[in-house]
Amino acid sequence: MTNQRLLLGATLSYSGNPMQSAWEDAVKIDTEGGVLIEDGRIAAVGNGERLRADHPQAEVTRYGEALICPGFVDAHVHYPQTAIIASWGKRLIDWLNAYTFPEEMRLSDPEYADQIAARYLDLTLAHGTTTAASYCTIHRHSADALFEAAAQRGQRIVAGKTCMDRNAPDGLRDTAQSAYDDSKALIDKWHGTGRASYAITPRFSPTSTPDQLAALGGLWAERPDCLMQTHLSEQTDEIAWVKELFPQARDYLDTYEAHGLLGERGLYGHAIHLEPREIDRIHATGAALVHCPTSNTFIGSGLFDMAGLTARGIPVGLATDTGGGSSFSMLRTMAAAYEVGQLRGTPLHAAQLIWLATAGSARSLHLSDKIGSLNKGMEADLTVLNLSSTAAIAQRAANANDIWESLFATIMMGDDRAIADVWVNGTKRP
Numbered sequence: 001m002t003n004q005r006l007l008l009g010a011t012l013s014y015s016g017n018p019m020q021s022a023w024e025d026a027v028k029i030d031t032e033g034g035v036l037i038e039d040g041r042i043a044a045v046g047n048g049e050r051l052r053a054d055h056p057q058a059e060v061t062r063y064g065e066a067l068i069c070p071g072f073v074d075a076h077v078h079y080p081q082t083a084i085i086a087s088w089g090k091r092l093i094d095w096l097n098a099y100t101f102p103e104e105m106r107l108s109d110p111e112y113a114d115q116i117a118a119r120y121l122d123l124t125l126a127h128g129t130t131t132a133a134s135y136c137t138i139h140r141h142s143a144d145a146l147f148e149a150a151a152q153r154g155q156r157i158v159a160g161k162t163c164m165d166r167n168a169p170d171g172l173r174d175t176a177q178s179a180y181d182d183s184k185a186l187i188d189k190w191h192g193t194g195r196a197s198y199a200i201t202p203r204f205s206p207t208s209t210p211d212q213l214a215a216l217g218g219l220w221a222e223r224p225d226c227l228m229q230t231h232l233s234e235q236t237d238e239i240a241w242v243k244e245l246f247p248q249a250r251d252y253l254d255t256y257e258a259h260g261l262l263g264e265r266g267l268y269g270h271a272i273h274l275e276p277r278e279i280d281r282i283h284a285t286g287a288a289l290v291h292c293p294t295s296n297t298f299i300g301s302g303l304f305d306m307a308g309l310t311a312r313g314i315p316v317g318l319a320t321d322t323g324g325g326s327s328f329s330m331l332r333t334m335a336a337a338y339e340v341g342q343l344r345g346t347p348l349h350a351a352q353l354i355w356l357a358t359a360g361s362a363r364s365l366h367l368s369d370k371i372g373s374l375n376k377g378m379e380a381d382l383t384v385l386n387l388s389s390t391a392a393i394a395q396r397a398a399n400a401n402d403i404w405e406s407l408f409a410t411i412m413m414g415d416d417r418a419i420a421d422v423w424v425n426g427t428k429r430p
């Protein structure tokens, strides 16, 4: 008996950061590669036939020309918005009031929260996403629901109870004290349990009083091993509102900074309309930004400066922002990041796009030592991409000069049909 599995196919490996050096030096594809899995971890990566000769007892799965990638990591989502994805015609504040808050209210029913958590993870796993960092609702059980559903599936997950104590409807507000108490109880229960990590989660400055922000900043100071996730400078009218609500603040980021909510393990979603001081402070603290391109075009927010911000060395993750984003698919999200790059005159290469969706997002979540790349000792979360998944893609792939051209066609035109298999912690998922 052996518990070794050997996957043969094309394999993707990273030796550097393709956002800061030439992508050719940082990302490689071995078209005759192999990944050996043992006890849920990657035991070896290398030439496929050599691995087969060295490990004759391993059970072999042949993927042919398919590309074995690290599982996709979605660095910013709202699982409670699964059922309202693709809702028409609003900008941020109206969109929250018209679609998001009524749906998040429905998750006051624990059974419904369980149902949506399971649906979200099943849908995203089918799209090749093996880890997500999710906002929940203000209800404590909404975080339990996602952590439990992820544990059942053996999935690595980052999540936090969303905190809001103003500018939200009745039934969707907590208080400074209850946000602190509930978040703390959830940290004690889930942070570091199995594959779960906790992110302290104030939704954004407009829905938290200074007291609540300070309470959560205090909690983060007590538990600096947790992540902290929130939103920053998504739309210009949102920024104007923040200025009204916090007249003393130097800028939007300062509303977090002044309350202990700026730090290296901080994740700031969107970050489109940044002031020079904000960029300097984010750079100085080592905090990460999260780019949500389908959301930014769908809600009409603006064009993230990927090239400028990554050139400064700021860590950037890639994310769907379900359901402000218009897709569960990280392939579609990579395509949108390419399109946003084009509109800014800085197109991203396929190697950069796939790196952002795996290693880049893992880095932003401080999980690079566990997920996001195919290296010995990493947790075996893998997504296998069929690079000819539809007739339209197959005819383009047949005309490709190299595997990068094929991969780019799948990034631009692929969906869940391109996901040949997904492995979670060394187990193939249905």
Ligand SMILES: [Zn+2]
Pocket (backbone or CB within 6 Å): 076, 077, 078, 231, 269, 321, 324
């Ligand atoms: Zn969001």
